[in-house]
Amino acid sequence: MKRWCHAILVCLSLLTLTGCGDQLYLENADIPLSVGLDMDDEGNIIVVYSSPVFHEEASKKTHFEQSTALSFRQNRKLLNSQSQGNVIAGKIQNLIISKQMLKRINAFPILDVIFRDPKSEINARALVVDGSLEDLQNISMEDKGRLGIAIRDTIDAAHQVSSTVLTRVIDFRGQMLDNRVTPYLTEMRIRGQDYAITGTALLNKDGKYATSLDQNESSLLLLLQHQTEYPLQLPFTAPLQLPFTTPPNMAPSDPTMSQMNVSLTINRYKISSDYAQGRFHFEFQVDLTANLSERTFPFDMKTERRKLEQVIEKQLQQKLERLIAKIQHHRLDPMGLGRVAQAYHYPIWKQVQNNWPETLAKADIRVTPHVTIKSYGITF
Amino acid sequence: MFFRVGKTKQRRQKQDVKSIETSVSTKLAENVEALNQRFASSPDLIIKELQNSSGQKAALVYLENLVDKTAINDQILRPLMIENTAFDPASIPIHKTSTTRAMDQIESSIFIGKSVLLVDGQPWAIIFNTQGWPQRSIKEPQIESTLKGGHQGLVETVGLNIALIRRYLPHRELMLTKTLVGERSQTTVFLLYLRDICQPELVKELENRIDRIKIDALINAGELEEYLEDHWFTVFPQFMQTERPDTIVSQLLQGRIVLIVDNSPVALVGPMNFTSFFQNVDDYSLRWILASFLRFMRFFAFLIAISLPAFYIATISFNYEILPIDLMISIGMSRERVPFPPLLEAFIMEVTIEMIREAGVRLPSPIGQTIGVVGGIVIGQAAVQAGIVSNVMVIVVALTAISSYIIPNYDMASAIRLIRFPLMIIASMFGMVGIAIGMMILSIHIVTTTSLGYPYGSPIAPIRLPDWKDTWYRLPLWKMDKRPISADPRQSMRQGHSRKSGKN
Amino acid sequence: MEMPEKGRLSLSQFTFTIYKTQVGIAVLSIAREVGQYAGRDSWISILIGWLITMVFSLLIINIMKKHPDKTLFDILPIYFGKWLGGAFTLVWAAYGLYASFSTFYATLFLIQVWILPNTPTFSLYVLFLIPVYMLCRHGIIAIGHYSDFVYLFCSWMPMLLLFSVHDAHWLNLLPIAAEGWLPIITGVQSTLPPFLGFEMAFILYPYLQEKKKATKGVLIASTLSMMVYLLVIILANIIFSDKEIQTWIWPTLALLKPIQFAFLERLEILFLSFYTIIQLMTVIPYLYLALRGLTQLTRKSAYHPLLLFMVAAIAVSSLFVDMTNERIERFLDWLSHAGLVMAFGFVAFLWTVSQLRHLIQRRRAM
Known part of the structure; x- marks a missing residue:
């Protein structure tokens, strides 16, 4: 009897379970892969998105929608009424913010819905685009597949060869909320039917666009950030004073004849810091291992390797210091030196934390790289 | 009406019971008559009248098809009729004999194939164990065939x-x-x-x-x-x-x-426990590493068999976020043509495959295989092309079916096949949360079940670490000195510490 | 309809039941809750909280040692007489009920916020109550056995968090105790409620097979919980900045959200779905505790009807009580206070009483 009661109870309770208010079949959903944010002249927000088309009979694989409203979420409501399915933000692969908009306002508050909605994807790559978002749908996708995935893959590939940083939306949030660092985003350029990653866009503490770094500068930034996932690819120029071994009539003055490319991995990375005479002193001590991947001039690697290493060290130091100067000039800190300041000079940090980029601009930052060439491929 | 009929029958049975409590009479004719009454409608009852040289009468009674006729002929009738042996159990060359005075024991002995010798003038009967009924030769078990184990299976005797x-x-x-x-x-x-x-x-x-x-x-x-x-x-x-x-x-x-x-x-x-249904005799004759791998695979297959269709339903109707984008797009493409909701789609295919399996079981093996091929490949392929189910669903169903066949025990495999249906329903209502709660209900059920009072979930819950040697994996046999404690053996040591031989 | 209470608990069941009662919904928000006082030194607070918990667990074992075959509810009348003991029993039962109800509400609320926002509350409640009913029906031994199972099958969950170590900034943990020790000590009080559940030893002790190992059991349980909390706090602190932790309501889920595998993404959905099992394993022992107390006051056979009534009460309450974020916060807040009073305050009190009683008895014997 007791068992019967139990069984009946379970069955009855199962019968009441009819709620499926959250059911949404995959094929009925409209899943944006790329979302672009722009601003029109009145200050309204333009949202552009592209989503994959599942339907076999449709000739295009990707479809675009655009709407203008005061906020992101209001836009989604508008977009819902335009698209076939229910727009869901769970699979956004990249969030494209227009440079024009970033120059005018801080885009971070607009992104609120992405973080507030538990369903939305926070792994999306955040990037700044130079160009009009309207051009997004003009990009020729014949040899690329789907736009959202193609852009994501391009960013990841560019990051692997250290041409740009990789900032996900959640990283961007962290950078905006953390006063020890300033945000850095991937920068992309749309020209006509094509797009390309150009480097890194640096934002200041207010979330506005400050400056851009080209691909080589991005590599150097990754070095300063101690980003060690992939080796850093950097070009160097051989100066004239290097002892070239073979025929001097092959004039090394020819710029194409004095190139070398090196991929660097960080062996040891140390920031020593100090506070003296009212300003911070930072010194990056970086030991790098180099793999020579290209050298267009003749050179005796066996005997003169150290000289080549010295050339690389010197040029690297110059380039890094130039980059640091640029960053200081724009009152930025994408390296996150604020973390060092907070960790080791807390009492001073507490006084300066609210205008840290200003403080850093006055700081004395040095870099001493030490390079060892580990291998130079299979030819001398 | 029926009720009354039943009652009278019962009464008659009771009367029978009373009449049975009689003992063997000294007169042979009475005994034979009594037996004839008891076996009134048994034409296969044989009463063989005998007489020895001294004129003493006897009767051998047996059921024709339940006895070993050679034994009757050679060991009983030959000594009695030709060699004129005495009607005495000691002189009949039958391996097992006994005597009785009770009539009902005679009756039950005859029913199980023994033969009874009633001797005139004696108040007892001799019972010979002469059973011999039609029986099957020993064959390899059908559903528990092994590669390396013995190939003898039990028979009906x-x-x-x-x-x-x-x-x-x-x-x-x-x-x-x-x-x-x-x-x-x-x-x-x-x-x-x-x-x-x-x-x-x-x-x-x-x-x-x-x-x-x-x-x-x-x-x-x-x-x-x-x-x-x-x-x-x-x-x-x-x-x-x-x-x-x-x-x-x-x-x-x-x-x-x-x-x-x-x-x-x-x-x-x-008493059994859940995990022992995942063991197989072959495990012990394989290399232990391979056997351990097989064990892992069976538990993995168990998980797949119960949860993969549910997982599929949950992901494409609730939690598509957990799929990587490329996988999601390919599933989306294959789902686009299907007009049914995922639950129905899954049910169609799962029920179809169960029907194919059941159809194959009852048919002779050459036809059974054909059914498998026709059902599995043709229906699957055709259903996809007709746009009734998606490609991915066919893969899911096939994987589930294969996984359930890896479980070595037939009863457990059938149980597992059944469990996935409620899980599918709950997944279609609550998505991943439904699966989690479904799994919880299932595991609570297993843990609170007992077999003859012993916990069914042992050695997983309650944890009995020593038994794990022969549960998730199989260690070399010389490591298993002790008997598994799940069945609570009185004597714990199975063997001495036998190290591998050849390691002097 | 009597409780099937045959059998005994092994050390692992004793330990894991306590551990599973402790670890629950607090894991998801502990980094923020302790962090709001102690900041980057939260890990020190949790260590101090752990030490305090261990002391109180030892007090419980010390009390129970004197009455090896009795549960808390058998001891209370012995110490305080029929009426006062009965009153205390009622208070404990009310505490158990409150703990189980509020944890249940919080669990459901979390599921509704993260995964199923549009599903009717009632049907979700019924769904979640089925396992609660099934397990509670079988009594403490079954709960112990099931804790074993949950421990084995949910041990991958903390491991999953390790995949979030991607862009870790260990410098976030420095400087240690920069603001002095006051914030750390203030933080300790918010680390104690997550350790609640060790009071389950009051009920489990008489069923333990080897009583000598009880001390070991409670210490291991608290240590396991501490390790989970420590892991979560340290991970949250090295990945998020101070400020960012405070912006997430459930920082632990935010840690899981970005993890991606080649075949699986958005692990927080999977995690949270299966985490409900762990959360319900907090609800179930507390419900059992409450029912044990109530049956002590009435009669043993009342267990099953009472259980049915409680389960029905929770289900029906979903129709009347509308859960909001603040209400859940307030519920859990009250629970923390109640827990501090019951599990820490009352235990200290009971221990003192039992010591005094012991002393008096010994003097009389002399």
Whole structure:
């Protein structure tokens, strides 16, 4: 009897379970892969998105929608009424913010819905685009597949060869909320039917666009950030004073004849810091291992390797210091030196934390790289 | 009306019972008459009248098709009729004889194939064990075939089955208790256990449960299981049904009890736990690393078999976020043409594959294979092309089906096949949360189930670490010095510390 | 309809039942809750909280040692007489009920926020109550066995968090105790409620097979919980900045959200779905505790009807009580206070009483 009661109870309770208010079949959903944010002249927000088309009979694989409203979420409501399915933000692969908009306002508050909605994807790559978002749908996708995935893959590939940083939306949030660092985003350029990653866009503490770094500068930034996932690819120029071994009539003055490319991995990375005479002193001590991947001039690697290493060290130091100067000039800190300041000079940090980029601009930052060439491929 | 008929029948039976309590009379004719009455409608009853040289009369009574006719002819009739031996049990060359005075024992002996010699002027009868009935030769078990284990399976004769087991275990501690179950069938049930390993309380408990059974006839061992088990509201087998003597012996050695039922080629083993259904005799003759891999695979297959369709339904109707984008797009493309909701789609395919399987089981094996090919490939392919189900669904269903066949025990595999349907329904209502709660309900069910009072979830819950050596993986046999504690053996050591030989 | 209470608990069941009662919904928000006082030094607070918990667990074992075959509810009348003991029993039962109800509500609320926002509350409640009912029906031994299972099958969950170590900034943990020790000590009080559940030893002790190992059991349980909390806090602190932790309501889920595998993404959905099992394993022991107390006051056979009534009460309450974020916060807040009073305050009190009683008895014997 007791068992019967139990069984009946379970069955009855199962019968009441009819709620499926959250059911949404995959094929009925409209899943944006790329979302672009722009601003029109009145200050309204333009949202552009592209989503994959599942339907076999449709000739295009990707479809675009655009709407203008005061906020992101209001836009989604508008977009819902335009698209076939229910727009869901769970699979956004990249969030494209227009440079024009970033120059005018801080885009971070607009992104609120992405973080507030538990369903939305926070792994999306955040990037700044130079160009009009309207051009997004003009990009020729014949040899690329789907736009959202193609852009994501391009960013990841560019990051692997250290041409740009990789900032996900959640990283961007962290950078905006953390006063020890300033945000850095991937920068992309749309020209006509094509797009390309150009480097890194640096934002200041207010979330506005400050400056851009080209691909080589991005590599150097990754070095300063101690980003060690992939080796850093950097070009160097051989100066004239290097002892070239073979025929001097092959004039090394020819710029194409004095190139070398090196991929660097960080062996040891140390920031020593100090506070003296009212300003911070930072010194990056970086030991790098180099793999020579290209050298267009003749050179005796066996005997003169150290000289080549010295050339690389010197040029690297110059380039890094130039980059640091640029960053200081724009009152930025994408390296996150604020973390060092907070960790080791807390009492001073507490006084300066609210205008840290200003403080850093006055700081004395040095870099001493030490390079060892580990291998130079299979030819001398 | 029917009720009354039933009642009169009962009364008649009671009268019969009274009349049976008679003993053998000294007059042969009376006895023969009595037997003729008792076997009134048994034309196969043979009463062979005999007379020896001294003029003493006797009658040999037996049922024609239940006796070994050679034995009757050579060992009984020849001495009595030609060599004129005395009507005396000692002088008849039959391996087992006994005498009785009770008429009802004579009757029951005749029914089980013995022959009875009634001698005129004697108040007792001699019973000869001359049973010999049609029986099957020993064959390889059908559903429990192995690669390397023995190829002998149990048959329908209990004596032969015990012989098969005794060949593995010629030891005096192997106890056999005989009970009769079934008012009409009087089926012999043997309780086998090793006295120095098995817990006596367990034996007593099982004997009590058998005694409580009041049924008409016991036809198969599977029926016995339903009368003995602890829980009726479960899909999981609480006893293991096996046809393999080697499995039986290895279970006996772990302290379990084996029930052998006459007329049934299947033995029941209990108390069982959940994980022992994932073991197989072949595991012990394979290299231990390979056997461990197989064990892992079976548990993995178990998870797939119960949850993959549910997982598919949950991901494409609730939690598509958990799929990587490329996978999601390809699933989306294949789902686009399907007009049904995922649950219905999954049900169509799962039920189809179950039907194909069931159709194949009952058919002769050459046709069965054809059904498998036709059903599996043709229907699957055609259904996809017709846009009734998606490609991915076919893969899911095929994977689930294959996974469920990896489970070595037939009953457990069937149980697992059934579990996935409720999980699919709950997944279609609540998505991933539904699966989690469904799994929780399932696991609570397993943990709170008992088999003969022993926890079914052992050695996982309650955790019994020593038993893990032979659960998730199989360690080399010389590492398993102790018997598994899941069945609570009295004698824990299985073997001495036998290190590998050849390592001097 | 009597409680099937045959059998005994092994050390692992004793330990894991306590551990599973402790670890629950607090894991998801502990980094923020302790962080709001102690900041980057939260890990020190949790260590101090752990030490305090261990002391109180030892007090419980010390009390129970004197009455090896009795549960808390058997001891209370012995110490305080029929009426006062009964009153205390009622208070404990009310505490158990409150703990189980509020944890249940919080669990459901979390599921509704993260995964199923549009599903009717009632049907979700019924769904979640099925396992609660099934397990509670079988009594403490079954709960112990099931804790074993949950421990084995949910041990991958903390491991999953390790995949979030991607852009870790260990410098976030420095400087240690920069603001002095006051914030750390203030943080300790918010680390104690997550350790609640060790009071389950009051009920489990008489069923333990080897009583000598009880001390070991409670210490291991608290240590396991501490390790989980420590892992979560340290991970949250090295991945998020101070400020960012405070912006997430459930920082632990935010840690899981970005993890991606080649075949699986958005692990927080999977995690949270299966985490409900762990959360319900907090609800179930507390419900059992409450029912044990109530049956002590009435009679043993009342267990099953009471259980049915409680389960029905929770289900029906979903129709009347509308859960909001603040209400859940307030519920859990009250629970923390109640827990501090019951599990820490009352235990200290009971221990003192038992010591005094012991002393008096010994003097009389002399």
